[in-house]
Amino acid sequence: MSISLEIFGDRWSLLVVRDMMVRGLATFKDFQESGEDIATNILADRLERLTDAGIVTRESEVSDRRRVNYRLTEKGMDLAPVLLELLIWGARHEATGAPCAVIDQMEQNRAAVLDETRRRWEVRDRTPILPRFDEAARPRNATGRARRSH
Amino acid sequence: MSISLEIFGDRWSLLVVRDMMVRGLATFKDFQESGEDIATNILADRLERLTDAGIVTRESEVSDRRRVNYRLTEKGMDLAPVLLELLIWGARHEATGAPCAVIDQMEQNRAAVLDETRRRWEVRDRTPILPRFDEAARPRNATGRARRSH
DNA sequence: TGCGGTTACTTGCGATATGCAAGTGATCGT
DNA sequence: ACGATCACTTGCATATCGCAAGTAACCGCA
Numbered sequence: 502m503s504i505s506l507e508i509f510g511d512r513w514s515l516l517v518v519r520d521m522m523v524r525g526l527a528t529f530k531d532f533q534e535s536g537e538d539i540a541t542n543i544l545a546d547r548l549e550r551l552t553d554a555g556i557v558t559r560e561s562e563v564s565d566r567r568r569v570n571y572r573l574t575e576k577g578m579d580l581a582p583v584l585l586e587l588l589i590w591g592a593r594h595e596a597t598g599a600p601c602a603v604i605d606q607m608e609q610n611r612a613a614v615l616d617e618t619r620r621r622w623e624v625r626d627r628t629p630i631l632p633r634f635d636e637a638a639r640p641r642n643a644t645g646r647a648r649r650s651h
Numbered sequence: 652m653s654i655s656l657e658i659f660g661d662r663w664s665l666l667v668v669r670d671m672m673v674r675g676l677a678t679f680k681d682f683q684e685s686g687e688d689i690a691t692n693i694l695a696d697r698l699e700r701l702t703d704a705g706i707v708t709r710e711s712e713v714s715d716r717r718r719v720n721y722r723l724t725e726k727g728m729d730l731a732p733v734l735l736e737l738l739i740w741g742a743r744h745e746a747t748g749a750p751c752a753v754i755d756q757m758e759q760n761r762a763a764v765l766d767e768t769r770r771r772w773e774v775r776d777r778t779p780i781l782p783r784f785d786e787a788a789r790p791r792n793a794t795g796r797a798r799r800s801h
Numbered sequence: 802t803g804c805g806g807t808t809a810c811t812t813g814c815g816a817t818a819t820g821c822a823a824g825t826g827a828t829c830g831t
Numbered sequence: 832a833c834g835a836t837c838a839c840t841t842g843c844a845t846a847t848c849g850c851a852a853g854t855a856a857c858c859g860c861a
Contacts (some may be wrong), residue, residue: 503666503687503735505741511818516653529838535655540820555744566796567828567837576744582736584652586745588731591655604682637854656829661847679809696808717857722838807858825840826841831833 508554513539513547518556518577519584523617525627527570537632556580573622581618585611598637658704660739663689663697668706668727677720677775686783706730723772731768735761753781788794 516537526535532544537548548571551557556577580612586609591597592604600609600633607614618630655778661663666687670676676685689697698721706727712718722727735757741747742754757764768780 502669502738502741502747504661504745504747505737506666510660511663512656515660515661516656519652529837533838540822541839542821544843545818546818548746564831569838579740579744583733583740586732587655588652590729591652594729595652597652629765637835680807683809690851691810692812692850693848715808715858719809803861805858805860808856809854810856811854812852813847814838814852815850817846819844819846821842823841827837827839827840829834829836831835 502624504597504615508550508556510626511547513537514551515580515584515587517544517551518573519578520624521573522578522581522584523630524633525629527627528568529571540643551577556633578619578622579608582611583609585614601629658700658706661688661697661771663693664701665737667694667697667701668692668723668730669738671721671723672705672728672731672734672772673780674783675779677722677777678718679721701727722775728769730771731765732761735764749781 514606516539517532518534520532520537524533524535529541529544529548532539533541544569546558548559552559552571555573555574557573560572561568562570588599589604589608592599592601614630621628667682668684670685670687674685676682679691679694679698682689685690697703698709702721704707705724707723710720710722712720725780738749739754739758742749742751764780765771770776770779771780
């Protein structure tokens with residue numbers, strides 16, 4: 502597991518994987534615009550490392566050769582249980598803006614959530630499983646913008 | 652979950668938690684001697700952050716006041732499922748030295764493993780659940796020592 | 802009561818990684 | 832042919848890491 506942490510031992514790698522898995526992000530631009538505020542050089546570096554580690558693959562689109570699509574590999578998809586547990590933990594302990602009902606339901610149907618996630622991956626269905634609850638764009642606080650301190 | 656990664660988004664934090672949970676490490680010295688090769692300043696920093704985050708508590712021993720015991724909180728223990736899944740993932744994909752049989756068995760008895768882990772925590776039983784499979788001290792390679800490159 | 806050893810840390814400092822802003826080159830639509 | 836788009840680089844300031852050495856509180860023992 503120490504080896505795993507040499508891959509994921511930073512703030513961005515797992516986040517990138519999660520965003521691919523549950524939010525359907527696939528291109529460099531997707532990540533830039535995702536609201537995660539990741540610097541472009543870091544993003545490039547993390548995508549490279551993840552491909553080197555065999556967790557994602559790079560496939561450039563035939564219809565538009567500027568475009569590169571990143572896709573999780575089998576190995577990457579096998580991280581789904583880890584991410585699910587981390588999501589549940591975060592929701593329970595860290596005040597992510599995720600509605601309790603949604604989390605409770607995921608917690609009681611772990612297997613179903615994982616199955617559905619995998620099914621979408623197999624079919625290349627990129628519609629997000631989860632929206633962005635956390636950090637910004639919360640429903641019930643007035644400003645919604647300009648929260649930068651942490 | 653991005654919030655979780657602000658806590659665990661580094662190479663050591665999760666490792667410290669894991670070592671407390673499954674190897675029964677509790678003191679500063681335990682970690683220094685654990686073979687993880689973590690620098691003392693980093694260790695001090697991570698232990699402080701983890702206590703600040705409410706994941707471990709610091710309790711100085713009454714019989715020997717030099718000694719400080721770190722212990723996982725409830726919140727820290729709730730990371731057990733995450734760590735278990737990460738362990739399983741690593742064993743499957745990253746050639747840790749863990750025997751397949753052990754992993755298979757854990758995978759099929761997730762709930763039992765988690766129950767046992769929690770029981771030991773409640774009873775303050777610190778005998779390790781898992782030894783160190785990974786990295787050093789592998790049984791079947793001749794040298795065993797002097798492996799520093801990565 | 803003094804003294805060496807133990808425990809849990811700091812401190813200093815060079816090396817590495819991060820984050821921002823700006824730039825580059827290939828490709829596309831018109 | 833030209834401006835826009837996409838996927839990155841590059842330069843540079845700042846933050847974090849990691850090693851080695853040092854320190855302060857405390858313990859056991861003479």
